[in-house]
Amino acid sequence: MSRIALVDDDRNILTSVSMTLEAEGFEVETYNDGQSALDAFSRQMPDLGVFDIKMPRMDGMDLLQRVRQKSSVPVIFLTSKDDEIDEVLGLRMGADDYVRKPFSQRLLVERIRAILRRQEAIASDETETPEDTQVMVRGNLSMDPLRHAVKWNGRDVTLTVTEFLLLQALAQRPGFVKSRDQLMDVAYDDQVYVDDRTIDSHIKRLRKKMRSADPEFSAIETLYGIGYRYNEE
Numbered sequence: 001m002s003r004i005a006l007v008d009d010d011r012n013i014l015t016s017v018s019m020t021l022e023a024e025g026f027e028v029e030t031y032n033d034g035q036s037a038l039d040a041f042s043r044q045m046p047d048l049g050v051f052d053i054k055m056p057r058m059d060g061m062d063l064l065q066r067v068r069q070k071s072s073v074p075v076i077f078l079t080s081k082d083d084e085i086d087e088v089l090g091l092r093m094g095a096d097d098y099v100r101k102p103f104s105q106r107l108l109v110e111r112i113r114a115i116l117r118r119q120e121a122i123a124s125d126e127t128e129t130p131e132d133t134q135v136m137v138r139g140n141l142s143m144d145p146l147r148h149a150v151k152w153n154g155r156d157v158t159l160t161v162t163e164f165l166l167l168q169a170l171a172q173r174p175g176f177v178k179s180r181d182q183l184m185d186v187a188y189d190d191q192v193y194v195d196d197r198t199i200d201s202h203i204k205r206l207r208k209k210m211r212s213a214d215p216e217f218s219a220i221e222t223l224y225g226i227g228y229r230y231n232e233e
């Protein structure tokens with residue numbers, strides 16, 4: 001049973017969404033502000049977090065930033081209808097996805113299941129072929145799918161589930177272009193729609209993390225209007 005942390009200052013959302021998730025077989029922990037959630041996470045991280053952005057004491061952005069200092073646990077943001085800037089910032093900070101308020105609880109459940117399935121596929125050798133579970137080495141890059149481990153020039157790089165899958169898809173075939181649609185298919189289930197901006201934000205965050213290990217990192221090339229390409233260094 002996966003543990004979901006639901007963090008929102010709206011008690012109606014906490015009550016209704018937690019009931020829906022529990023009916024779907026999840027274990028749910030609810031918090032009405034970011035600081036309370038962070039205190040609980042210091043004792044035990046959930047399997048996935050659903051964070052509202054605007055909250056008292058500590059908002060969702062600050063909470064995500066604190067979480068990312070010690071964990072790559074998947075996070076979905078709940079954003080207001082017109083908060084496009086917040087959505088982009090959240091993705092660049094390391095969120096895996098976002099759902100806009102007011103939202104369909106069925107959509108939220110599907111997005112949670114999609115991310116957890118992706119995480120399980122990375123971690124389990126039972127859901128992948130033997131070739132896919134082998135450590136992949138591309139120049140300075142090393143990726144171990146079973147351990148969700150990435151190294152660049154021997155230095156560890158911590159990636160979220162989405163970032164890992166995007167980098168893996170690009171690095172599997174150096175020199176070949178992957179369109180945004182192809183990358184969406186890799187990172188999201190068919191029933192989950194995301195726009196181009198979401199993929200671009202994940203790529204920007206991925207580049208930033210790789211450059212933390214090597215300021216000269218330039219292996220991911222943007223082909224404007226086409227997509228992205230991994231160039232082996």
